[in-house]
Amino acid sequence: xxxxxxxxxxxxxxxxxxxxxxxxxxxxxxxxxxxxxxxxxxxxxxxxxxxxxxxxxxxxxxxxxxxxxxxxxxxxxxxxxxxxxxxxxxxxxxxxxxxxxxxxxxxxxxxxxxxxxxxxxxxxxxxxxxxxxxxxxxxxxxxxxxxxxxxxxxxxxxxxxxxxxxxxxxxxxxxxxxxxxxxxxxxxxxxxxxxxxxxxxxxxxxxxxxxxxxxxxxxxxxxxxxxxxxxxxxxxxxxxxxxxxxxxxxxxxxxxxxxxxxxxxxxxxxxxxxxxxxxxxxxxxxxxxxxxxxxxxxxxxxxxxxxxxxxxxxxxxxxxxxxxxxxxxxxxxxxxxxxxxxxxxxxxxxxxxxxxxxxxxxxxxxxxxxxxxxxxxxxxxxxxxxxxxxxxxxxxxxxxxxxxxxxxxxxxxxxxxxxxxxxxxxxxxxxxxxxxxxxxxxxxxxxxxxxxxxxxxxxxxxxxxxxxxxxxxxxxxxxxxxxxxxxxxxxxxxxxxxxxxxxxxxxxxx
Amino acid sequence: xxxxxxxxxxxxxxxxxxxxxxxxxxxxxxxxxxxxxxxxxxxxxxxxxxxxxxxxxxxxxxxxxxxxxxxxxxxxxxxxxxxxxxxxxxxxxxxxxxxxxxxxxxxxxxxxxxxxxxxxxxxxxxxxxxxxxxxxxxxxxxxxxxxxxxxxxxxxxxxxxx
Numbered sequence: 020x021x022x023x024x025x026x027x028x029x030x031x032x033x034x035x036x037x038x039x040x041x042x043x044x045x046x047x048x049x050x051x052x053x054x055x056x057x058x059x060x061x062x063x064x065x066x067x068x069x070x071x072x073x074x075x076x077x078x079x080x081x082x083x084x085x086x087x088x089x090x091x092x093x094x095x096x097x098x099x100x101x102x103x104x105x106x107x108x109x110x111x112x113x114x115x116x117x118x119x120x121x122x123x124x125x126x127x128x129x130x131x132x133x134x135x136x137x138x139x140x141x142x143x144x145x146x147x148x149x150x151x152x153x154x155x156x157x158x159x160x161x162x163x164x165x166x167x168x169x170x171x172x173x174x175x176x177x178x179x180x181x182x183x184x185x186x187x188x189x190x191x192x193x194x195x196x197x198x199x200x201x202x203x204x205x206x207x208x209x210x211x212x213x214x215x216x217x218x219x220x221x222x223x224x225x226x227x228x229x230x231x232x233x234x235x236x237x238x239x240x241x242x243x244x245x246x247x248x249x250x251x252x253x254x255x256x257x258x259x260x261x262x263x264x265x266x267x268x269x270x271x272x273x274x275x276x277x278x279x280x281x282x283x284x285x286x287x288x289x290x291x292x293x294x295x296x297x298x299x300x301x302x303x304x305x306x307x308x309x310x311x312x313x314x315x316x317x318x319x320x321x322x323x324x325x326x327x328x329x330x331x332x333x334x335x336x337x338x339x340x341x342x343x344x345x346x347x348x349x350x351x352x353x354x355x356x357x358x359x360x361x362x363x364x365x366x367x368x369x370x371x372x373x374x375x376x377x378x379x380x381x382x383x384x385x386x387x388x389x390x391x392x393x394x395x396x397x398x399x400x401x402x403x404x405x406x407x408x409x410x411x412x413x414x415x416x417x418x419x420x421x422x423x424x425x426x427x428x429x430x431x432x433x434x435x436x437x438x439x440x441x442x443x444x445x446x447x448x449x450x451x452x453x454x455x456x457x458x459x460x461x462x463x464x465x466x467x468x469x470x471x472x473x474x475x476x477x478x479x480x481x482x483x484x485x486x487x488x489x490x491x492x493x494x495x496x497x498x499x500x501x502x503x504x505x506x507x508x509x510x511x512x513x514x515x516x517x518x519x520x521x522x523x524x525x526x527x528x529x
Numbered sequence: 530x531x532x533x534x535x536x537x538x539x540x541x542x543x544x545x546x547x548x549x550x551x552x553x554x555x556x557x558x559x560x561x562x563x564x565x566x567x568x569x570x571x572x573x574x575x576x577x578x579x580x581x582x583x584x585x586x587x588x589x590x591x592x593x594x595x596x597x598x599x600x601x602x603x604x605x606x607x608x609x610x611x612x613x614x615x616x617x618x619x620x621x622x623x624x625x626x627x628x629x630x631x632x633x634x635x636x637x638x639x640x641x642x643x644x645x646x647x648x649x650x651x652x653x654x655x656x657x658x659x660x661x662x663x664x665x666x667x668x669x670x671x672x673x674x675x676x677x678x679x680x681x682x683x684x685x686x687x688x689x690x691x
Contacts, residue, residue, distance in 0.1 A: 041609025041617055042624040043602035050628020053635070073632075074640025077670055081586035090553065090588060091560065282564070289560030327568035341569030348565065369550045370599075373588075377596025378603055380589050388632060430605055475607070 049385035052392035069395035091288035098295035123159040131173030145174035168498030180225040181218035190214035196445035219524040300355035316351015386438035413451035428469025538683035555584035579660035594676035633674040
């Protein structure tokens with residue numbers, strides 16, 4: 020083993036020690052490689068010129084417009100959360116379907132699927148679900164273990180159901196790695212992988228998971244007979260429409276415009292953020308005229324998308340309609356901004372968005388230092404070597420990466436794993452004929468399973484941190500086991516039938 | 530002395546927050562305007578697209594020190610939550626001296642030449658017909674790196690005081 024190979028092992032050992040020490044993970048991910056590189060340079064094992072590239076690497080991240088979708092999706096989620104839209108949705112659902120354990124559990128699942136699509140951050144989703152859904156579920160007679168398991172499992176759905184931030188980041192990393200790996204192998208014109216491909220690829224597996232969860236609830240929970248009958252006031256149809264239609268339309272519009280190839284991920288995320296802001300303003304104001312202006316602005320935004328789809332922008336009539344829609348949208352946005360400032364929501368939402376984005380980008384920046392040092396120690400050659408020696412070639416490498424990702428999921432968050440594992444080990448998998456979309460979907464589902472697996476799963480920690488004491492940690496572990504098994508089943512299905520992930524993107528974009 | 534430093538750090542944080550919020554708002558509005566132009570009128574403005582990318586670059590890099598000042602960076606607390614708080618204080622101080630300052634110091638030191646060159650030619654956008662002033666956007670990186678070092682130190686003092 021050469022000196023550099025030993026340094027690679029030291030690098031990984033040091034990285035884990037650093038991360039587990041409890042300091043901010045980004046400091047460990049950037050700092051440990053840096054210190055090791057400077058140390059190794061004293062013994063001629065590292066060329067410090069590699070480090071001089073760091074500032075220009077960071078400038079490159081700042082100029083990466085693909086990442087632009089991240090803060091916009093975060094802002095969209097923050098608005099939806101702050102506007103109490105989620106809470107109201109669940110309340111209406113509970114009154115519609117509640118009254119039976121099965122109905123209540125299914126409504127929590129349905130609601131999580133919609134909300135998961137909008138936020139995509141596990142911690143936030145689980146805390147919110149515990150706050151608003153746990154008591155109603157227990158009241159309607161769902162056993163506490165199953166309620167705990169369902170909340171943990173539903174909270175991780177945001178990782179896989181598009182539009183998820185995780186998939187945007189995976190798209191960034193897998194896209195680059197795939198391109199480089201293919202070019203190195205001599206294929207100079209590989210089909211590029213876009214975020215839209217991943218969104219399309221993850222949609223069927225995500226819905227498959229939801230379906231399997233629902234099937235499990237249907238088998239294990241009885242319909243009818245609530246333990247304690249809640250307020251069974253009838254629900255007006257208009258209330259259902261007003262509560263569900265706006266967020267559903269928003270998510271369908273965001274997703275549909277990306278999958279339909281109408282909008283880029285960034286454009287759709289921007290529209291989503293503006294739409295969620297309009298909704299937040301709509302629900303804070305009581306003034307009728309403000310509601311009207313904001314509501315019309317929302318419709319105008321849809322009209323603009325429709326005009327684009329119809330392609331009538333050039334004709335005289337289309338031009339007039341475009342001008343009208345743009346003006347109405349502008350008016351609504353102005354009123355909404357004014358309302359959100361008055362309601363002291365805009366500043367808070369912005370600070371929250373900055374905080375979450377800073378967390379994401381801190382890791383992205385730190386990981387670029389790690390990958391520089393990894394290259395400086397000849398890590399790429401080592402990985403290439405490893406692949407050639409590896410039993411089973413690329414499929415063997417894929418399985419190895421899956422095991423590593425699953426284990427890493429116990430101690431690291433998804434973003435860290437993506438930015439460490441994909442650039443370093445990804446080339447071993449992506450140099451061959453393995454579909455990058457399939458690989459990305461497997462990674463996302465694998466991470467999601469890892470977050471759910473006792474005793475270390477992140478979802479379980481988040482649940483524990485807000486759950487009442489009468490639900491013991493053991494209850495949570497036992498409750499989540501069936502869902503982990505369902506996850507593994509779904510993962511196996513996607514592994515055995517890659518078409519589940521690759522069929523939809525193929526249909527849509529080829 | 531320490532009190533004055535902390536007051537300075539807080540003032541810098543407020544200025545950074547104002548700038549990052551402005552950048553964030555510009556980003557959202559520019560993406561919206563570009564979408565409206567492209568969908569409704571089939572045109573686009575390279576300058577406005579550049580403005581969106583500039584706003585994003587500034588937002589991205591300033592968000593990092595802002596997040597640090599708000600203790601928002603993820604920590605893996607599996608082990609440290611079982612140790613006394615004094616441990617984490619010491620670990621944080623060590624991380625500041627050993628990891629944070631050298632890494633962000635490297636950005637200042639190794640990136641200096643690029644930034645100076647960028648200012649000297651008044652670097653603008655690479656797209657023809659694009660917006661000027663890219664050198665200002667690039668300068669956000671060393672500024673954020675310096676802020677990171679300052680906010681990291683301030684966080685150490687704040688914790689001891691609290």
